[in-house]
Amino acid sequence: MKHVLSGVCAGLCISLGGAVFLACESRLAGAVLFSVALTCICYKGYALFTGRVGYIPEKHDKAAVSALLLGLLGNLIGTVLCGWLIRAEMPNLGQSANALCLAKLEQSALSTLTRGLFCGVLMYLAVSIFRDSKTPLGILLCIPAFILSGFEHSIADMFYFAASGFVSFKAFAFLWLVILSNAVGGMLLPTLSGAWRRDKQNA
Numbered sequence: 001m002k003h004v005l006s007g008v009c010a011g012l013c014i015s016l017g018g019a020v021f022l023a024c025e026s027r028l029a030g031a032v033l034f035s036v037a038l039t040c041i042c043y044k045g046y047a048l049f050t051g052r053v054g055y056i057p058e059k060h061d062k063a064a065v066s067a068l069l070l071g072l073l074g075n076l077i078g079t080v081l082c083g084w085l086i087r088a089e090m091p092n093l094g095q096s097a098n099a100l101c102l103a104k105l106e107q108s109a110l111s112t113l114t115r116g117l118f119c120g121v122l123m124y125l126a127v128s129i130f131r132d133s134k135t136p137l138g139i140l141l142c143i144p145a146f147i148l149s150g151f152e153h154s155i156a157d158m159f160y161f162a163a164s165g166f167v168s169f170k171a172f173a174f175l176w177l178v179i180l181s182n183a184v185g186g187m188l189l190p191t192l193s194g195a196w197r198r199d200k201q202n203a
Contacts, residue, residue: 003047003067007074010046011155013037014075015082018159021147022096031147034156038123038139042130047071049179050155054124054186072179075155083162097163104157105170109177112152116178119151120185128190154178 017037024030041048049072056064087094107115122142129138146153157178161171 003070004074004077006045006047007049007071007076008078009044009074010041010048010051010071011075011078011080011158012082013040013044013046014048014153014155015079015086015159018079018097018156018163019082019086019090019093022093022100022160022163027148028144031144032140034147035136035140035143038126038143039136042127042136042139047074048155049075050120050123050153050182050186051127053120053183054127054190056183057187057191076158079155079159080162083159083164086163087165094163094165097160098166101157101161101164101166101171104152104160105174112174112177113181115150115152116154116181117185117188118149119146119153120182121188122146122151122185123153123182124186124189152178152181154182 014037017034020033020036021030024033038048038051040046041051047067047070049068052068052071056068083097087097104112122145126138126142129142130136154175157175161167161175
């Protein structure tokens with residue numbers, strides 16, 4: 001239960017970042033202010049799927065995978081509840097979310113996978129830089145970078161679709177594609193760097 005509740009907290013933080021992004025007329029300002037979400041998550045230690053999946057290659061036992069998936073469930077619960085509340089009480093943001101989600105669903109599957117993969121890479125870098133140096137600099141650079149590049153973040157997309165009120169099989173499939181590609185992107189650098197270190201040790 002603690003992993004689910006921690007995931008709910010992370011989902012709430014991402015929802016706050018997503019709401020700020022929807023409310024900003026300037027895309028640049030919204031992208032920068034979205035950074036508050038991951039900054040708070042990292043300092044509080046909440047379970048965000050895209051922030052933790054990159055550490056699965058390092059520790060991929062049953063307990064770690066279970067904690068990751070329970071955190072993802074919490075992320076879903078937190079973002080959906082926040083999205084529904086935003087849609088009900090701030091309909092202007094719901095309308096913005098609807099337009100955003102319709103545009104996302106026009107992408108090809110390959111485009112969605114590509115955007116999700118690169119977002120996963122940036123999320124891993126943001127979190128790993130914070131863990132290594134205890135500075136939010138990586139967050140403040142990587143978060144605006146993925147948003148302004150049009151990359152896809154699965155947990156943020158959960159919030160946007162909940163806030164939009166848009167429900168369909170296509171939306172469900174889209175979210176799973178982004179979750180999958182975020183996971184691959186998040187694990188890419190640690191997997192490659194781990195292989196490089198092993199090869200160097202064996203040389």
